[in-house]
Amino acid sequence: MVPYGWDADWDAVFAPYAEQGLLPGRVVRVDRGQCDVLTPGGLVRADTEFVVPSDPMSVVCTGDWTAVDTGDRDPRYVRALLPRRNAFVRSTSSKRSEGQVLATNIDHVVICVSLADELDLGRIERFLALAMSCSSGDALLREQAHGESIAVQPVLVLTKADLVPDEATLAHLRTDAETVAPGVQVLPVSAETGEGLDILAAVVAGGTTALLGQSGAGKSTLANALLGEESQAVQVTRDRDGKGRHTTTTRNLLPLPASAGGGVLIDTPGLRGVGLWDAQDGLGQAFSEIEELARDCRFQDCAHDSEPGCAVTAAVADGTLPERRLDSYRKLLRENTRLAARTDARLRAEQRHMFKQRQALGRHMMERKRGPHRRA
Ligand SMILES: Nc1nc2c(ncn2[C@@H]2O[C@H](COP(=O)(O)OP(=O)(O)OP(=O)(O)O)[C@@H](O)[C@H]2O)c(=O)[nH]1
């Protein structure tokens, strides 16, 4: 039995590799050409040259499950990468429009929002869309996952609950947060008093959890509280070349205490720095009640603006859908489209090309319809 987020499904996927005498290992961090993996035998360093893909989206990433050589042979190799269940992908601004994979195989995304500041509902919605984009991913990911990717479960954690003066105010803030997070567990937590920590620990036990949130939201503090003193005290040392030279490395994936049910936390600098990337699919899930309403719009491509028979604007009119929600949805959709257009040079070029083609085609059809005519 391997901890670190391993389960019966991984066991089944891994069976053929086990037959070849390979070990399952979870990627903790990736360096150039090498990675650190957690195996049942401990932390090992392995070369990745056998799993270098032509496609950057398949590059070994923190959170990946791999099949590695056993024994003390040096160097060890990662022999295979197990198909991913899901992935956090950031679109890049490079000429090639492939994304950059930040973390993979995630069960829970804990979104940290500080109660020390005024609750920014728009920001919560943005983070939720981001969290939910993890499982929708893109076509490439779906291919890799051999079918549908597995959904992540977002949890909205309201941190620093000890700074809220009274229970009534806290209840209020919680309700406010819940209105923008339909179907999502909202949990006030304080690392200071320990409030809510046991509930959160129970939610994430056994699985893989990624932390999202603004700088200063309390992610590190929360991570430390979940990891417990025991885990923090353990420094990662690695006997690199058998000559007694120990290297301390930073890990991006940390095992949760077995006493609390195990599992791992993923906290990578890359994930920390994200804004809203291509979260189009995630937006639909974060605003699921709007998407649901939209099914009853008369037009399939309804923009919920001034179209006749729009079920969404009707819901705003009769008070079932807060206008704020629709505004926020529109704003994030726009923002996302702008961002995608900016970061994806290829898409832009394609759009220009298509537009020109359409213009040319339009002119051509017009001329055919009207017959040859002199142009000014
Ligand atoms: N009162 C109170 N303060 C907290 C709590 N959790 C965190 N803080 C404080 O909030 C500040 C920021 O916490 P961090 O854990 O460093 O925040 P972070 O999200 O990891 O920030 P970055 O590393 O910049 O991404 C620190 O000064 C913490 O001491 C809490 O539960 N209660």
Ligand SMILES: [Zn+2]
């Ligand atoms: Zn509509």
